Amino acid sequence: DRPPHIPKGVREARNEDVEAEEANMTEKQLMERHGGAGVYSVDTRKHWELSNDEWKYDNVPEIMDGHNIADFVDPDIDAKLEALEREELQCLILIQLNRCYQLLLFVSQLIKWLNISLIQYNQ
Numbered sequence: 001d002r003p004p005h006i007p008k009g010v011r012e013a014r015n016e017d018v019e020a021e022e023a024n025m026t027e028k029q030l031m032e033r034h035g036g037a038g039v040y041s042v043d044t045r046k047h048w049e050l051s052n053d054e055w056k057y058d059n060v061p062e063i064m065d066g067h068n069i070a071d072f073v074d075p076d077i078d079a080k081l082e083a084l085e086r087e088e089l090q091c092l093i094l095i096q097l098n099r100c101y102q103l104l105l106f107v108s109q110l111i112k113w114l115n116i117s118l119i120q121y122n123q
Contacts, residue, residue, distance in 0.1 A: 045057060
């Protein structure tokens with residue numbers, strides 16, 4: 001009725017033995033041990049030589065037209081777009097104000113010309 005008790009030191013030693021044994025196995029032996037052909041997937045990244053071993057299993061970036069898509073992600077895009085739209089609206093208002101000013105100048109010149117013409121006509 002009593003379950004078997006394996007001391008912690010023995011369990012750790014067994015785990016170390018299994019890890020050391022797997023480190024020395026060929027890929028074919030690992031494949032047979034972990035389900036055989038069609039089930040086991042070869043870990044090609046374990047042989048990568050990088051400056052930091054933690055980088056081996058990072059997500060590989062998606063590439064489109066030779067560019068890393070992550071380079072085009074901007075977390076502040078909404079704020080920048082809003083600022084750009086405000087600036088565009090200000091420019092449009094200034095353009096309209098300038099057109100109104102030009103129209104007022106034209107009308108004032110026209111009124112002056114008409115006044116001069118009327119004065120000359122009345123004489």
